[in-house]
Amino acid sequence: MIRLGYPTQNLTIPASTNRTLRLASLGDPEKLRAVVWENLLGLETILRWNAEHGIPLFRMGQSLIPFASHPAFPYDWQAEHGDDLREIGELARTSGIRLSMHPGQFIQPGSPKPCVPERSLAELRYAARVFDLIGNLDSVIVLHMGGAHEDREATTARFVEKLRPESAVLRYLALENDERVWTVPEIVKTARSLGIPAITDSFHHGLNPGGLTLEKALDLSLPSWDPPDARPKLHLSSQDPAKQPGAHAYLVDLQDWHSLLSALGDHEADVMVEAKGKELALAPLGAWIG
């Protein structure tokens, strides 16, 4: 069975889990609390909508609790929002919805600059803590390996060294290939050395295939998951024809979808559709899921 999902917001309702504020506004805790409350309410609304529409995956925005990992964050967010997160976890569980997060491009545990990995780990610990409170073990933190810093081996070694002690993060973490730097075989190798799974992004793989067909790439990444508790995750998107290579399109090109289905064969997978059209991009694909 193939299951589909979408990230951060729902354009139909509409609702978002990614409202934020400027750093300068952190000095106003009431304003911050209001933004967090809107994000949590947005998440609950989206989960109910997903349950009604049979969509079993959703990726929360990284700004669910804006600046939670920042030293200037003004209150104990785990104490204040823990009950809400536990209730959201219960709602997701009873609705059969798997949640994920995708820390952004600034998260670089392998950077040679000392302060960058430290800030990155703080952000990853925040994401892991959110999932601890949500309480669902099938949750996933999706991470790119970041830059190569002109020395792939040294960067990989730093990346592994920084993350290996982070058992609370590794519990949820999965590595994803990217469109420029790290290929599927490279992230699978690094993921294995950390004892975590790897996600193949079919769009990124097309731009940075490392000499492998999509089918061969899936042969490497799918076994890194351990179903039924951890169904394999994949990413699917298409090129925006009006923009530079790497820019995501509003919908998914059906040719890309069929290529993924063909490469998957009989394998089961959870497919996160990274389209600008969010949930609107799922309907044309759903008709093809048998």
Add this chain to the structure above:
DNA sequence: TTGGGTCAAGGAGTC
């Protein structure tokens, strides 16, 4: 009221 530029943070690539 609108549209543009910038905002916590990194890095790689194009032109």
Add this chain to the structure above:
DNA sequence: GACTCCTTGACCCAA
């Protein structure tokens, strides 16, 4: 060296 892409919204400012 400036701009764009990975993502989305906030918020200030000029017109």
